[in-house]
Amino acid sequence: MATHDSLTGLPNRTLILDRTEQMLVRSRRNHTPLAALFIDLDNFKDVNDRYGHVAGDAVLMELGRRLRTAIRPGDTIARFGGDEFVAVCEDVDRQSAVLVGERILEAIRMPITTGAAEHWMSASVGIALGGGEPEVLLDHADVAAYRAKSAGRGRIDVFD
Numbered sequence: 001m002a003t004h005d006s007l008t009g010l011p012n013r014t015l016i017l018d019r020t021e022q023m024l025v026r027s028r029r030n031h032t033p034l035a036a037l038f039i040d041l042d043n044f045k046d047v048n049d050r051y052g053h054v055a056g057d058a059v060l061m062e063l064g065r066r067l068r069t070a071i072r073p074g075d076t077i078a079r080f081g082g083d084e085f086v087a088v089c090e091d092v093d094r095q096s097a098v099l100v101g102e103r104i105l106e107a108i109r110m111p112i113t114t115g116a117a118e119h120w121m122s123a124s125v126g127i128a129l130g131g132g133e134p135e136v137l138l139d140h141a142d143v144a145a146y147r148a149k150s151a152g153r154g155r156i157d158v159f160d
Contacts, residue, residue, distance in 0.1 A: 005079040007057055008064030016078035020088050020134035023076075027090065028131060035097035037087040038126040038141035039067070039104060042153040044083035051117050058114040059121065066107040071100060086138060094129055094158060101125040101156040109154075124149035128159040 003015040011019065020036065027034040041063075048056040060083070067077045067085055075089040089100055104125060112119045126144025128137050140159040148157035 005064075008061055008079050010064050010068070010085070011076060011078040013078065013080050016076060016080065016086050016088065017134045017138075019076045019078075020137060023088055023090050024131055024134060024137070032091045033093050033129060034131065034137075035089045035092045035094075035100070036128045036137045036141040037089070037097065037101055037104065038080070038128075038138065038145040039085040039087065039108075040124045040126075040142075040145045040149060041083035041108070042122040042124055042149065044121070047119055047121075051114065051119075055114040055117060055119075059112050059119055062112050063108060063121070066110070067104060070103040070107040075100075080138075086141070094127075097127045097129060098156060098158065101127055105154065105156070122154035124153050125156045126159060127156065 003012060005012045023034055047059055071077050071087050075087060077085060077087045080086045089097060105123060108121050108123045112121065124145050126141045126148055128140035128144060144157040144159040148155040
């Protein structure tokens with residue numbers, strides 16, 4: 001459990017950094033592209049504030065299930081912390097990474113019912129391509145997610 005999020009069962013920050021390092025090594029060795037997608041839920045605080053933390057936890061658990069299906073089996077999705085998730089995908093170019101981001105946004109946009117409430121979520125997704133250190137790649141994806149959020153939320157931005 002030290003490497004997985006107790007709420008969603010997804011890998012946590014520690015494990016995603018380790019897996020990203022392994023993927024970067026393979027990417028350099030095989031000369032294949034790699035992408036990190038930083039997923040920041042839009043207005044998630046409103047769910048907790050309006051419906052309580054039990055509802056917020058239920059939303060996060062459902063989103064964890066959905067995000068697992070939005071990526072390919074060999075890729076990794078993790079709960080990075082709070083309302084942030086990260087996906088790392090091997091052997092994807094810019095266009096393919098954007099398609100993964102679009103699948104993630106579609107999975108998040110479907111309504112989630114908790115108790116008597118229906119929640120309509122969205123997310124801002126930042127994509128970073130390339131190599132370097134895992135922390136730098138994820139930081140670049142985070143910068144792109146922040147730009148997507150600043151541009152109106154529910155969007156994808158690619159770090160250049």
